[in-house]
Amino acid sequence: MTDPVIELRGVTRRYDEGPPALHDVSLTVQPGESVAVLGPSGSGKSTLLNLLAGLDRPDAGTVAVAGTRLEKLGEAASARFRRAHVGLIFQFFNLLDDLTVLDNVLLPAQLAGAPARVSREHATRLLDSLGITRHAHAYPGRLSGGERQRVAVARALINRPALLLADEPTGALDTASGEDVRHLLDELHHSGQTIVLVTHDLRLAEACASRTIRLRDGRVEVAG
Amino acid sequence: MSGLSRVIRSGVRRRRVQTIVIGLVTAAAVTATVLGAGLLVASKAPFDDAFAAQRGAHLTVQADTGVVTEAQLHASASAPGVVAAAGPYRVLVVTFAERGGMRMPPLTIVARADPGGPVDRVELAGGRWPAGPDELVLGGGAIRIPPGVRLTAPGGTEFTVVGTARSVSDTASAWVLPSAVGALDGPGTADGYQMLYRFADASTATEVESGRDAVLATLPSGAVTGARSWLDVRQRAVEDAAVFVPFLVAFALLGIVMAVLVVGTVVAGTVGAATRRIGILKALGCTPTGIVRAYVAQALFPATVGAVAGTVTGNLIALPVLAETGQLYGSANATIAWWVTLLAAGGVLAVVAVTAWVAALRAGRLRTVDAIAVGRASGPARGRRASRLAARLPVARPVGLGLARPFARPVRTIAILLAVATGAAAVTFATGLGASLLRIQTALQQNVADVTVGGDPAAGPAAAPTVDPATVLATIDAQEGTRARYGLAQAPGTVVGVPDPFPVTAITGDAAWDGFEMVSGRWFTSPGEAVVGGRLLTATGARVGDTLTVQVEGTPVRLRIVGEVFESGMAVFTSTATIAGWNPVDYRVGLTHGTDAGDYAETLTGALAAQGLTARPNGLGTDPLLVAVQGLTATLTLLLLAVAALGVFNMLVLDLRDRVHDLGVHKALGMTPGQTVTMVVASVAGVGLVGGLLGVPAGMAMQRLVVPMMAASGGLHLPETLLDVYGPVPLAALALGGPLTALLGALLPAGWAARTRTATALRTE
Numbered sequence: 001m002t003d004p005v006i007e008l009r010g011v012t013r014r015y016d017e018g019p020p021a022l023h024d025v026s027l028t029v030q031p032g033e034s035v036a037v038l039g040p041s042g043s044g045k046s047t048l049l050n051l052l053a054g055l056d057r058p059d060a061g062t063v064a065v066a067g068t069r070l071e072k073l074g075e076a077a078s079a080r081f082r083r084a085h086v087g088l089i090f091q092f093f094n095l096l097d098d099l100t101v102l103d104n105v106l107l108p109a110q111l112a113g114a115p116a117r118v119s120r121e122h123a124t125r126l127l128d129s130l131g132i133t134r135h136a137h138a139y140p141g142r143l144s145g146g147e148r149q150r151v152a153v154a155r156a157l158i159n160r161p162a163l164l165l166a167d168e169p170t171g172a173l174d175t176a177s178g179e180d181v182r183h184l185l186d187e188l189h190h191s192g193q194t195i196v197l198v199t200h201d202l203r204l205a206e207a208c209a210s211r212t213i214r215l216r217d218g219r220v221e222v223a224g
Numbered sequence: 225m226s227g228l229s230r231v232i233r234s235g236v237r238r239r240r241v242q243t244i245v246i247g248l249v250t251a252a253a254v255t256a257t258v259l260g261a262g263l264l265v266a267s268k269a270p271f272d273d274a275f276a277a278q279r280g281a282h283l284t285v286q287a288d289t290g291v292v293t294e295a296q297l298h299a300s301a302s303a304p305g306v307v308a309a310a311g312p313y314r315v316l317v318v319t320f321a322e323r324g325g326m327r328m329p330p331l332t333i334v335a336r337a338d339p340g341g342p343v344d345r346v347e348l349a350g351g352r353w354p355a356g357p358d359e360l361v362l363g364g365g366a367i368r369i370p371p372g373v374r375l376t377a378p379g380g381t382e383f384t385v386v387g388t389a390r391s392v393s394d395t396a397s398a399w400v401l402p403s404a405v406g407a408l409d410g411p412g413t414a415d416g417y418q419m420l421y422r423f424a425d426a427s428t429a430t431e432v433e434s435g436r437d438a439v440l441a442t443l444p445s446g447a448v449t450g451a452r453s454w455l456d457v458r459q460r461a462v463e464d465a466a467v468f469v470p471f472l473v474a475f476a477l478l479g480i481v482m483a484v485l486v487v488g489t490v491v492a493g494t495v496g497a498a499t500r501r502i503g504i505l506k507a508l509g510c511t512p513t514g515i516v517r518a519y520v521a522q523a524l525f526p527a528t529v530g531a532v533a534g535t536v537t538g539n540l541i542a543l544p545v546l547a548e549t550g551q552l553y554g555s556a557n558a559t560i561a562w563w564v565t566l567l568a569a570g571g572v573l574a575v576v577a578v579t580a581w582v583a584a585l586r587a588g589r590l591r592t593v594d595a596i597a598v599g600r601a602s603g604p605a606r607g608r609r610a611s612r613l614a615a616r617l618p619v620a621r622p623v624g625l626g627l628a629r630p631f632a633r634p635v636r637t638i639a640i641l642l643a644v645a646t647g648a649a650a651v652t653f654a655t656g657l658g659a660s661l662l663r664i665q666t667a668l669q670q671n672v673a674d675v676t677v678g679g680d681p682a683a684g685p686a687a688a689p690t691v692d693p694a695t696v697l698a699t700i701d702a703q704e705g706t707r708a709r710y711g712l713a714q715a716p717g718t719v720v721g722v723p724d725p726f727p728v729t730a731i732t733g734d735a736a737w738d739g740f741e742m743v744s745g746r747w748f749t750s751p752g753e754a755v756v757g758g759r760l761l762t763a764t765g766a767r768v769g770d771t772l773t774v775q776v777e778g779t780p781v782r783l784r785i786v787g788e789v790f791e792s793g794m795a796v797f798t799s800t801a802t803i804a805g806w807n808p809v810d811y812r813v814g815l816t817h818g819t820d821a822g823d824y825a826e827t828l829t830g831a832l833a834a835q836g837l838t839a840r841p842n843g844l845g846t847d848p849l850l851v852a853v854q855g856l857t858a859t860l861t862l863l864l865l866a867v868a869a870l871g872v873f874n875m876l877v878l879d880l881r882d883r884v885h886d887l888g889v890h891k892a893l894g895m896t897p898g899q900t901v902t903m904v905v906a907s908v909a910g911v912g913l914v915g916g917l918l919g920v921p922a923g924m925a926m927q928r929l930v931v932p933m934m935a936a937s938g939g940l941h942l943p944e945t946l947l948d949v950y951g952p953v954p955l956a957a958l959a960l961g962g963p964l965t966a967l968l969g970a971l972l973p974a975g976w977a978a979r980t981r982t983a984t985a986l987r988t989e
Contacts, residue, residue: 055892055983075978076896083894094889094986098611098632108893110621139608155893 011061034189036209054078087156091168095140146177166197247526253483254534257568262560281420292447310343321376334396351387381407489639491583493878512588519584607631626906644915647868652923659949673812705819711808726794745787754783754798757791872969888985897978904974908966916962
């Protein structure tokens with residue numbers, strides 16, 4: 001049996017004096033799985049995603065992603081871990097306005113110090129496979145929401161991450177663009193990419209996830 | 225509390241960095257301005273205070289004893305406009321005998337019974353007033369001889385120095401009792417009367433001239449051999465302090481320019497960062513005028529605190545300079561006039577207010593709907609081409625991202641550029657100023673020798689050695705460690721038409737290495753040739769190439785002027801062979817690198833024992849004025865550098881706050897803290913380099929402008945060699961000062977950016 005990509009054990013994360021954002025959460029995700037995390041606002045979905053991306057650290061418990069114990073990493077090690085193992089897709093794309101589409105996609109590879117020629121070829125292939133090659137030298141501000149999210153997906157995949165984390169990837173898109181992204185994530189799932197997506201969108205969860213987890217008040221309510 | 229007050233208070237609290245930066249920058253600008261304007265005004269105060277306290281002479285008249293009587297001079301005190309008079313006193317120009325082989329300069333000695341009186345109340349600085357006919361008090365500006373030393377007059381009478389005194393009117397270089405006059409007379413002694421007057425009105429040259437004419441009208445024709453106005457004495461007295469003025473004005477201007485730059489960008493940046501807040505305030509009913517007032521007040525609050533701090537600092541820094549000038553006249557230490565302080569602080573605050581008002585106008589004019597919409601649309605498409613080019617550069621990606629950043633905010637970049645350029649200009653200017661002043665001091669001292677050789681200064685005239693110059697020079701040449709040497713002798717000389725005597729220096733050997741700088745022409749090479757100081761050329765109307773007849777010890781000596789030497793007074797330098805019977809009295813020696821001056825002097829003294837000469841390491845101290853100027857320069861430079869770094873710091877803080885979300889994205893994509901620091905530093909390094917490259921020539925230009933102005937304040941014309949102080953290596957180092965200043969300002973914001981939590985940054989709107 002292969003090692004899990006994600007292994008959370010008794011993770012608790014508390015902000016200030018209020019109730020914990022996550023309370024004693026345990027979760028395992030195997031390679032190639034696509035897991036949808038569902039739940040209402042304030043249920044702890046974003047906190048879980050931040051912990052998986054190494055953007056935050058738990059107050060208790062352990063978080064292991066791609067064999068790396070994240071709760072022990074410092075800022076620099078977390079950054080190196082992210083660019084090596086995690087691709088991030090955000091609800092509002094978070095593309096850098098002053099960089100072209102191609103430069104946005106290349107940025108994580110460049111930060112990782114990957115060979116320029118290899119990264120460029122890979123970026124070109126990704127843009128091609130996502131159908132946005134014609135926008136390679138355009139700036140994100142000129143693209144539609146769906147196209148921007150495709151750019152974000154290409155950027156998330158540039159370093160061939162073991163884990164793709166998507167935070168409400170269709171949340172800021174119109175219906176047609178949302179459908180577009182759903183297909184894209186489904187294709188990625190079927191290509192063997194491990195995905196954790198946080199969403200309110202049940203249709204997205206049904207279409208792209210092999211498993212769903214429902215959070216409420218920081219606890220895993222249902223794990224399907 | 226009104227709604228607007230709450231807005232101002234919360235703005236001051238929320239924008240702590242900007243508040244502190246405005247405060248510090250204003251403090252620096254006020255400090256520089258208070259120093260510049262304050263010292264300009266205060267430079268004349270110690271003289272004026274001392275002049276008033278001593279009831280200084282508005283007019284000092286020298287009269288010929290053969291033409292006028294004491295009674296006639298007494299009667300001149302009732303001339304129209306004269307409110308007080310003193311004298312007539314006998315005045316003699318006496319050259320005392322050599323001491324330990326050192327020739328004494330001629331002293332103007334006034335005979336008066338006591339130091340008090342209605343005019344020129346001479347102030348004793350040490351010792352006592354003469355009590356007998358063989359005692360003498362020396363003036364502060366004359367040669368420094370301690371009480372107890374005996375001097376031999378030309379007639380052979382010995383005088384004991386019993387004290388030192390100051391006359392702010394500069395009426396004499398020594399005083400004796402009237403009963404001593406007979407003993408002072410002798411061969412070569414000039415004799416006359418001195419009469420001192422105070423006028424009802426003497427604040428302008430015209431008023432003094434009018435008084436002088438009234439006095440002269442009461443005296444026989446040809447009786448007056450010289451008449452000096454107190455305004456001339458005052459001008460010479462304040463020259464030292466006046467040297468400070470051009471460079472302080474330059475620093476004050478730099479300070480104000482930087483204050484405008486930094487305050488303008490701080491307020492503009494604050495407005496830019498608070499656009500949405502402004503929109504909300506306007507939506508709630510705040511008027512455009514109210515918004516402008518709020519932002520001007522936000523700038524003025526810390527600026528006022530800074531102005532108070534700057535006022536205190538400026539006054540404190542000025543104290544040692546003023547204390548020094550005060551000491552020269554024996555007056556109480558002056559302080560900077562309150563109205564100067566008030567004017568400087570008020571002026572800088574007005575500049576801050578206007579700068580803030582211009583920047584805040586933008587906030588007032590913002591359309592409410594546009595202001596509220598800020599942050600919901602893409603920003604302006606500036607700097608994209610630079611960004612695209614930077615992505616292709618063969619440098620690490622964080623460096624490329626940083627290098628492209630300045631093009632996204634051109635106005636902010638220009639502000640950083642100007643702040644760094646001004647800082648670089650200040651450092652370049654200060655460095656050049658320091659180097660020039662050092663060279664000027666060296667050139668004026670005309671003594672960079674490591675060792676001097678002469679008679680024992682503690683010995684009396686009886687101990688004057690009989691030396692054979694050839695033997696002395698041969699002994700020096702034979703001594704290990706000798707690099708260069710020459711011998712010199714000095715005596716006072718006079719020229720027809722020039723009232724004051726001046727030193728004539730005769731030299732054996734090559735002395736050109738000993739700090740002499742030529743303004744024009746060349747150094748003398750054969751007997752009969754001479755180089756002279758610029759003041760002598762001016763006084764005689766002679767030019768390089770002319771021939772001048774100088775009376776030296778009663779003998780006329782014809783000299784062909786072959787060059788003008790850089791020299792603060794009137795002086796002549798020629799070969800010993802020019803003046804019959806002259807031999808060197810002193811010797812100066814330059815040592816080879818690594819030779820210890822103390823050991824060398826000790827060995828040479830042993831070798832010259834038979835000649836009765838003593839060798840000593842040359843212990844010429846640094847001019848206190850130079851030390852003061854260099855201290856002030858260092859202080860003001862550090863102040864301006866700090867302001868430049870603060871400007872960079874503030875701009876970066878604003879920039880990072882503006883794009884904290886982008887920073888979060890970068891970090892989420894794997895940018896490490898180290899890469900974040902690199903990106904932030906790179907964003908100012910290029911601007912810093914350009915700023916340095918612009919600032920260095922600007923600083924050089926300032927040095928070229930200000931140093932000659934400073935020299936002109938002291939009546940000097942500078943040779944090119946004293947201005948040409950920047951070598952290629954120091955210039956390169958100065959140009960690197962730009963990026964270093966930028967780096968200094970970038971360190972804190974870069975650290976802050978590196979420490980910012982990714983998740984927090986991503987949540988920031």
